[in-house]
Amino acid sequence: MKENRANILLVEDEENLHEALKLNLEMEGYGVTSAFDGSDALQKIGNEYFDLIIMDIMLPEVDGISVTESVRVNNNEVPILMLSARNSNEDKVLGLKKGADDYLTKPFNLEELLLRVNKLIEKNKKLLEKDSVGEMYQFGDNKIDFKAQDAITWNGQKVELSKKEAMLLKLLIENKNDVVTREKILQVVWGYNVYPTTRTIDNFILSFRKYFEEDSRNPKFFHSVRGVGYKYTD
Ligand code: CA
Numbered sequence: 001m002k003e004n005r006a007n008i009l010l011v012e013d014e015e016n017l018h019e020a021l022k023l024n025l026e027m028e029g030y031g032v033t034s035a036f037d038g039s040d041a042l043q044k045i046g047n048e049y050f051d052l053i054i055m056d057i058m059l060p061e062v063d064g065i066s067v068t069e070s071v072r073v074n075n076n077e078v079p080i081l082m083l084s085a086r087n088s089n090e091d092k093v094l095g096l097k098k099g100a101d102d103y104l105t106k107p108f109n110l111e112e113l114l115l116r117v118n119k120l121i122e123k124n125k126k127l128l129e130k131d132s133v134g135e136m137y138q139f140g141d142n143k144i145d146f147k148a149q150d151a152i153t154w155n156g157q158k159v160e161l162s163k164k165e166a167m168l169l170k171l172l173i174e175n176k177n178d179v180v181t182r183e184k185i186l187q188v189v190w191g192y193n194v195y196p197t198t199r200t201i202d203n204f205i206l207s208f209r210k211y212f213e214e215d216s217r218n219p220k221f222f223h224s225v226r227g228v229g230y231k232y233t234d
Helices: 015-027 038-047 064-073 089-097 110-129 163-174 182-190 198-212
Strands: 007-011 031-035 052-056 080-084 102-105 136-139 142-145 150-152 158-160 179-181 222-225 229-232
Touching (some): 031 038, 052 064, 089 102, 182 198, 182 229
Parallel strands (some): 007 052, 052 080
């Protein structure tokens, strides 16, 4: 598994440009998934996690602006870098209005594109890492040691946590009282573009309840919010 390697969805219907961009992005170490039209892009966005989308505006079937709009309507905050052949200010404004983060007009300088790609990915990473909790965290009579990746639970049991359990706990605790969406959990904890099923995340939450809740049927700390995600409260 290539952890920490950013995954980019490249949506571009001009084959030569597509291949050139793909090759250059891969040489920079990125994983690249290709889409050549708007509906293919939408399908891939629905099935995989991406750290960035490079989106051409003029596409067959569904145009890049409509794809962007649909991504944002679904509360997906993936960074989007828009590409347009037309040097039209209208397109630029509309693209940004519909939720693109950045914009390049063709023909563009490859080095500039790579710099912008890197900047958007790093900015997004920082957003995901903010509000970090410390190494030790206590809630109720439970104590978690994130560094040692273990916990002492309310009934005095010591629990060894897997790396993913520790990461998910940290993510939920850092977002105390806020619902963390399934997409965000996948992005932070799994971090590559293979989707575990919702059931996988549910099983993690069930384990947390088993460890940390005195009454796992009436959880005080770990809550599921049907169809949206999960929430930690204390
Ligand atoms: Ca095009």
